[in-house]
Amino acid sequence: MGRRLTDVSTPARLAATGEGLGQDELALAARNHGLPLEAMRYDVTPPGLHYVLTHYDIPLVPDEAAWRLTVSGRVRRVLSLSTAELRTRPAVTTRVTLECAGNGRALLSPRPVSQPWLVEAVGTAEWTGVPLRLLLAEAGVASDAVDVVFTGADHGVERGVEQDYERSLPIDIATCEEPEVLVAYAMDGAPLPPQHGRPLRLVVPGWYGMAQVKWLRGITVIDTPFTGFQQAVTYRIRRKPEETGEPVTRIAPRALVIPPGFPDFMSRTRVVAPGPVLLEGRAWSGCAPVTSVRVSTDGGATWQPAELEPDRGHRWAWRRWSFLWSAVPGDHVLSVRATDGAANTQPLEQPWNQGGFANNVVQRVPVFCPDTAHTG
Amino acid sequence: MGRRLTDVSTPARLAATGEGLGQDELALAARNHGLPLEAMRYDVTPPGLHYVLTHYDIPLVPDEAAWRLTVSGRVRRVLSLSTAELRTRPAVTTRVTLECAGNGRALLSPRPVSQPWLVEAVGTAEWTGVPLRLLLAEAGVASDAVDVVFTGADHGVERGVEQDYERSLPIDIATCEEPEVLVAYAMDGAPLPPQHGRPLRLVVPGWYGMAQVKWLRGITVIDTPFTGFQQAVTYRIRRKPEETGEPVTRIAPRALVIPPGFPDFMSRTRVVAPGPVLLEGRAWSGCAPVTSVRVSTDGGATWQPAELEPDRGHRWAWRRWSFLWSAVPGDHVLSVRATDGAANTQPLEQPWNQGGFANNVVQRVPVFCPDTAHTG
CATH class of the missing domain: 2.60.40.650 (Immunoglobulin-like)
Known part of the structure; x- marks a missing residue:
């Protein structure tokens, strides 16, 4: 009794020298998965072989017809769109290679304790969706917009912080034509599989996986830099824990x-x-x-x-x-x-x-x- | 120089007390994957969420039209069937829960060093194929038949033994009507995904995963008990390494x-x-x-x-x-x-x-x- 959420959700840590993987890392490795490297033989990764990383649980979506994507914040008019309404808008299909920002982590010494990828957290798919810039134009972005925040339906706790998964993009990236950011509803011509964000996800070509918000339900334009957990606390390049660090953005070669x-x-x-x-x-x-x-x-x-x-x-x-x-x-x-x-x-x-x-x-x-x- | 295959393919071992998982176990955990347990909400597991365990590589099948399944050995006539020919035969669809025989292994102490499953190596699919007993009847099984050997196209080395993956069933199981063993060409109404045995696999309802031979290319009826590696060396319940042990067969509750x-x-x-x-x-x-x-x-x-x-x-x-x-x-x-x-x-x-x-x-x-x- 009297325990708090921070007692079951502890700070980041590094493995000790020679420390093998623990059952926490294994629990992540067993439910997430990488690309079997022989599957690089396919130009487009067959269903089920693309890497998957889910921070929390795959959300339950009992009624996809009831799903709404809201576009709000610093906009002239708030949008609330069903997936059917999104499908009536101009669609773009782009072949994109996605890679997890943590790919290669388990090869480091000392090893950051987290999802333990070797090199296989990658995959390529044809994503179909509505260009984000068209939705933002439809909503009418205010001139003082700085960041656009994307909110997923996946809910959990991480280092003591209870949260829905949220990430942002700078307004100039969000409204860019190349790469064209997509609000995607199809993967390889079929509705998104549950583990890839059904019914909606963000696809940001060229960026690491943390930007590709799954189970997307909210897009919020804000006039200050976003300081959410997945933006300001993690997914930053730091040599020491106390550094502010640089944000993780585009995929390195x-x-x-x-x-x-x-x-x-x-x-x-x-x-x-x-x-x-x-x-x-x-x-x-x-x-x-x-x-x-x-x-x-x-x-x-x-x-x-x-x-x-x-x-x-x-x-x-x-x-x-x-x-x-x-x-x-x-x-x-x-x-x-x-x-x-x-x-x-x-x-x-x-x-x-x-x-x-x-x-x-x-x-x-x-x-x-x-x-x-x-x-x- | 002068090294042998057994130098890179070592005997089975148990982890030492307190020994964390090694990079060999991680390499298996990263390419294979379990069912995220929240996906038990679906009666039939969506594509890509069913557990996968591949001993070696997913084989390259450049031309499925050229694939042949051979039925030979102690039979009156040898069959050589294309997948198109199999599809003209009577088809059965069965909903089957498959589980890896090694599910739960990583919870044991001491831990056998192999694919480190916690509890998630399970999944349920609708498998469609030709009843094995019909193919065996078509070939005409000799009265002295003992075992039926199933050969996959997946090739590798294990504890120094180079092999195609091979498993057998006793003739009475292979010709049984309930459970009806299938030579399956479809999973959930679609052609088998590569990682589930495309173009053909065995499905033995009620048996652990090792019996469900993928990339099936040979069925051989023999008049002696099969002594292949996956039958006689591994997939046996042994308290001590020197025991003959009991074969792993049906899924425990x-x-x-x-x-x-x-x-x-x-x-x-x-x-x-x-x-x-x-x-x-x-x-x-x-x-x-x-x-x-x-x-x-x-x-x-x-x-x-x-x-x-x-x-x-x-x-x-x-x-x-x-x-x-x-x-x-x-x-x-x-x-x-x-x-x-x-x-x-x-x-x-x-x-x-x-x-x-x-x-x-x-x-x-x-x-x-x-x-x-x-x-x-």
Whole structure:
């Protein structure tokens, strides 16, 4: 008795040196999930394979016809729209690669204790919805607008703060045409699955997952910078807890390889036969188009250019790359490194931050090539 | 150089006392995934929320039209069937709850190091396919048939043994009418998703997941007991490694509660307001129909009967139960316990086995009820 919410909702912490993952981290890893890396073979991720990260529970939506999206705050007229009304407005479909801001967190040392991603928190889908800028224009944004706040129906407590999930975008991003922010009601031509925000979600091409507010029910224009928990307390790059830090925004460049050959069940070490091995994978950046991908098959000692597939007009989606490797018997470490048109590239050693955000250190895939072919 | 496959594919092991999860277990947890427990609200699990466990990689199937299922071995005539040919045969649709044999493994002490499930490795789908017994009758099974072996296209190495995933059923199970074993080509009315075995999989209602061979390409009738890795080496209940052990077969009874209220992000502790709370969940057993569900709100000290929804004719699917709880301020532990018609019930303390299979200890859900309502 007499306990408070803060007793069951404790501050952020870092794992001790050598501390394995705890059951709290496992509980998150078991209910959320990443992309099995072999699924990068598909241009558009098949249903159920796209990464999912839900802070709280997937909300219960007993009656989608009763769902309303409200646009309010510093606007000339408040909108209250049903999903049917949204579907009568101009629709845009965009192929977008989404990545969790915490991707790579479990590789850090010390490890921030949170959802423990390795490198697989990514996926690509075709999102269909109404351009946010059209809804804001319809509502009539006041000239003193600063931020636009997006409120989801997912409710929980985090570090003692009870909240609906809320994030904001600066007004210039919210009203931008490229990238075109969407209030999306369909994923790959079907209504949104429950875990992806049914019936409505935000899609902000090029930004990390925390911006892609799911179960969207409120859009509020405000005339001061938003200071909500998910904006000001977390999703910031801080070297020390007391720093204000920089907000996490656009996706840093990353390339991943589809692990070649076949795996060992437990160690996930890859086994390849000696001879030619076509390495393939994907590369993306939310900052600027990917301009080059380089591959190392010797743990980063030397790098060679991969072939990047031509630009097929999907600016906000990953691009395929390939590289023909001649595997010889022995142990190898494959790495791949993307660079974008703004000269951003992937670090070889990861700078560290408290939350484990925006990590994009080059992937390392151990491969074993036995003396004799084991090709099944 | 000179290393062998067994150097990257090591024996089974148990975690040391207090040993947290390693990156090998995390790599499995990140690519496989469980059912977010709130998704038990749906009778049939929506796409992407059903649990997934893949031993190796999801195989690449570049041309489904070229896929062939072969029925051979101790049969009068060998069959080689395309998926189109299978679709011309009599089809059956069955609602089936599937559960991984390793569900609950990460709760054991010591913890077998493998895919670390808590309790969420479950899901329910409507599977459509051809009854296996009809295909076996078409091929003409020899009178000396003992086992039927099912071969998937998923290839890997496990404890040093390179293999295609293979499991068998005794001939009497394979030719049974109830449960009707299916060679399934559809899940919830759509072609199988890649991670669920596209284009073909086995569905054995009432049996744990290891029997549900995905990416099915071979059915072989043999006249001796099958001794493959997944049948004789693993998926056996052993107290000590040197025991032969008993094979894992049918799903033991289990009930789970949809965690009430809302969660803390990190601890996943549940928070409920004081007052009436409708507890709901699901119960299932592969051994016999569930006959009762009992609920404890005091950590197992006392138990009260839950209301079990009427039998709706889905013998092989979970059943909904409900219980009205009056929450009072303080800390509580919710538990729920299913019993089936064969008098199987869930243990209050889990018997231990080497592989962590068929665990069905009663769930424990910590709930915090603050003095004042926090209902968002």
